[in-house]
Amino acid sequence: MLKGKILKKGNTIGIVAPANSDSKDKILRSKDKLENLGYKVKLGKHIFDTWHSFAGTDKNRVSDINNFFEDPEIDAIMCLRGGYGSIRIVKDLDIEMIKKNPKIFIGYSDITTIHSALNQKAGLITFHGPMASSNFFNIEKFTLDSFIESMENNEPREIKNPVELKSMTGGKASGIVIGGNLTTLMGDIRTPNELNFKEKILFIEEIREPTYKIDRILTQLLNSGKLSQLNGIILGDFNRCIPASEYDMSLMDLFEDRLKNLGIPIIYNFKSGHCKPMVTLPLGIELEIDGDRLTIRSLEGAVR
Numbered sequence: 001m002l003k004g005k006i007l008k009k010g011n012t013i014g015i016v017a018p019a020n021s022d023s024k025d026k027i028l029r030s031k032d033k034l035e036n037l038g039y040k041v042k043l044g045k046h047i048f049d050t051w052h053s054f055a056g057t058d059k060n061r062v063s064d065i066n067n068f069f070e071d072p073e074i075d076a077i078m079c080l081r082g083g084y085g086s087i088r089i090v091k092d093l094d095i096e097m098i099k100k101n102p103k104i105f106i107g108y109s110d111i112t113t114i115h116s117a118l119n120q121k122a123g124l125i126t127f128h129g130p131m132a133s134s135n136f137f138n139i140e141k142f143t144l145d146s147f148i149e150s151m152e153n154n155e156p157r158e159i160k161n162p163v164e165l166k167s168m169t170g171g172k173a174s175g176i177v178i179g180g181n182l183t184t185l186m187g188d189i190r191t192p193n194e195l196n197f198k199e200k201i202l203f204i205e206e207i208r209e210p211t212y213k214i215d216r217i218l219t220q221l222l223n224s225g226k227l228s229q230l231n232g233i234i235l236g237d238f239n240r241c242i243p244a245s246e247y248d249m250s251l252m253d254l255f256e257d258r259l260k261n262l263g264i265p266i267i268y269n270f271k272s273g274h275c276k277p278m279v280t281l282p283l284g285i286e287l288e289i290d291g292d293r294l295t296i297r298s299l300e301g302a303v304r
Helices: 023-036 058-068 086-092 096-099 107-121 141-152 182-186 211-223 251-262
Strands: 011-018 042-045 077-078 104-107 127-129 166-169 172-181 200-207 230-238 267-268 280-283 286-290 296-298
Touching: 011 023, 011 058, 011 200, 023 042, 042 172, 058 077, 058 096, 077 086, 086 107, 104 107, 107 127, 107 172, 107 182, 172 182, 172 230, 172 280, 182 200, 182 211, 230 251, 251 267
Parallel strands: 011 042, 011 077, 077 104, 104 127, 172 200, 200 230, 230 267
Antiparallel strands: 127 280, 166 267, 172 286, 286 296
16 A cells, blocks of 8 residues: 655645635634644635635636646645545545555545545545544544644554444454445445455544444445455444434344354444544554453554
8 A cells, every 4th residue: 555755744735625624714724723733824715715605616626636746736625524525526626646656644524535535446545534624623632642643653553443343243353444425435336436345444533423324324234245354344323313213223223133253353433424522543554453451453554
């Protein structure tokens, strides 16, 4: 897998908006926050654009990403926020150019579809981590520390969680970690970005989806045979994912019903996703999960 260079203070972060935009004030204040942390910041040419609900046209949003990968002054690319829109532009990423210019790429939520494309088609390690206006606008210490450790550490390490991890099934498993937002992942099925689940560690998170919808997605993944190919699962934060009625399963009942019989290590209570604080998780690296010791370890550095 390709790796971006270690991100140090004084390096330049380029901010892009692949999906929805934000207010000019919030964008500029997020930029100031990153600069106050010691980074240089360059805004995408179209970051203030609007087109319907999007941060500019599809063509302009993807051009900002491609341009920053090609720009030698940019050391890392951070998404402004999620929302919706990444799936409309992912086919126009310049994959061959990106392979020649591997850089840190950071985001989550709707950005999952770009992670999948960069991981699978470009062979680039990316980062499921905090975004400019979603997180750096008002960032917590743990979230910032986790981000910095991921950007600056090129050695194997234990990935710290702000609370104790929990295990649904014990045992140890290793593999390349894939995933992100569950609903967004399903949007990639039967497209060129569809992830290969074979012998992988799957990480998933979600926000504001009733449990029956999560049931539907997990059942589809079960029926397709994808989940049975996995070596292990990490359940991230499922923010406000509650039963729609008194008859629906609770979230944990659903996970146990759909996942426990896979017979693979499953760790949950991992605080990455739509939550505060938030763990930065590199995607595309070799990872080890231990359901007995309740640890998640990277077996390689995510940067070079």
